[in-house]
Amino acid sequence: MTQRHQIAVLGGGSFGTVIANIMAENNHDVCLWLRNSERADEINRDHINSAYLPDYPLNTNLKASTDLAESITGCDIVFMAVPSSSSRDVAAEVAHHINDNAIVVSTTKGIEHDGFKLMSEVLAEELPKARIGVLSGPNLAKEIAAQQIAATVIASKDEELNEIIQALLHCGNFRVYASSDVFGVELGGALKNVYAIMAGMAAALGIGQNTISMLMTRSLAEMSRFAVQKGADPMTFLGLSGVGDLIATCSSPLSRNYRVGYELGHGKNLDEIVAELGQVAEGVNTLKLLKQQAEELGVYMPLVNGLYDIIYTPKSINDVVGTLMFAEQSRDVEFTVK
Numbered sequence: 001m002t003q004r005h006q007i008a009v010l011g012g013g014s015f016g017t018v019i020a021n022i023m024a025e026n027n028h029d030v031c032l033w034l035r036n037s038e039r040a041d042e043i044n045r046d047h048i049n050s051a052y053l054p055d056y057p058l059n060t061n062l063k064a065s066t067d068l069a070e071s072i073t074g075c076d077i078v079f080m081a082v083p084s085s086s087s088r089d090v091a092a093e094v095a096h097h098i099n100d101n102a103i104v105v106s107t108t109k110g111i112e113h114d115g116f117k118l119m120s121e122v123l124a125e126e127l128p129k130a131r132i133g134v135l136s137g138p139n140l141a142k143e144i145a146a147q148q149i150a151a152t153v154i155a156s157k158d159e160e161l162n163e164i165i166q167a168l169l170h171c172g173n174f175r176v177y178a179s180s181d182v183f184g185v186e187l188g189g190a191l192k193n194v195y196a197i198m199a200g201m202a203a204a205l206g207i208g209q210n211t212i213s214m215l216m217t218r219s220l221a222e223m224s225r226f227a228v229q230k231g232a233d234p235m236t237f238l239g240l241s242g243v244g245d246l247i248a249t250c251s252s253p254l255s256r257n258y259r260v261g262y263e264l265g266h267g268k269n270l271d272e273i274v275a276e277l278g279q280v281a282e283g284v285n286t287l288k289l290l291k292q293q294a295e296e297l298g299v300y301m302p303l304v305n306g307l308y309d310i311i312y313t314p315k316s317i318n319d320v321v322g323t324l325m326f327a328e329q330s331r332d333v334e335f336t337v338k
Contacts, residue, residue, distance in 0.1 A: 200261025
């Protein structure tokens with residue numbers, strides 16, 4: 001029989017709620033921590049999170065709490081599903097209550113503003129005794145909630161951690177693959193958000209499939225080129241956390257970042273779009289950080305530069321595509337297996 005775990009999921013958004021429910025369905029003790037007391041009461045009373053997943057009934061064993069200490073005390077596994085802007089503060093508070101050698105898994109697809117730090121790096125600084133992993137992949141929460149088949153990747157150099165998380169989340173419609181390339185998996189999840197904004201804009205403007213396929217494949221080239229400079233394995237980007245996540249977020253209106261781009265393509269103001277969305281679209285924050293970091297590292301990223309110009313200067317997406325057409329000729333595939 002699989003060992004029963006005591007688990008806290010920090011963050012009551014759509015993905016945090018979905019993974020918490022999967023583990024509750026798998027007969028583990030799970031507490032979902034969130035800041036909104038009315039939403040916590042609703043989950044405990046009605047077994048639903050109407051703000052994020054109104055059509056998704058939750059397992060009656062899933063508990064919700066607004067008390068962070070109560071949620072994590074005694075837990076051997078903690079999932080961090082809060083926005084990147086909150087991750088360090090939440091992790092610092094977690095440090096006061098977590099067990100030594102507890103497993104902490106980040107599901108946040110974002111980057112910290114100061115120092116361009118990935119969430120695994122933030123967690124390592126705030127929770128030096130924890131065993132850290134990251135979870136990322138083509139995981140649109142509403143599709144998982146609807147029990148459509150999906151898969152994700154758990155990444156850690158700790159093989160036992162990977163095996164534990166695989167067993168925790170595995171079910172008939174959700175499979176977990178393992179990787180040791182933490183930075184590659186994490187960068188795939190964070191960087192694709194930027195390109196999903198561009199894909200949403202392209203869809204709004206009625207750009208053809210040939211053009212969209214070019215944008216997506218060149219996006220993958222940029223992502224892997226940048227990630228290698230940060231120490232990642234370029235082959236990771238051929239997997240679920242790279243090309244898989246890129247396809248999902250660049251193709252679906254369920255993606256928050258895609259929806260930002262789609263509304264931008266229809267002429268709406270960025271601040272207005274973010275306010276209407278009601279959830280964090282990490283790609284908006286990541287764009288500025290990525291452009292600055294690419295310039296510092298000397299990484300060629302014309303799509304990032306182009307999207308930045310679209311949002312913050314008067315350029316159009318057609319201008320950006322035109323720039324690609326007359327840019328320096330280069331190889332199609334930059335990394336090969338020898």
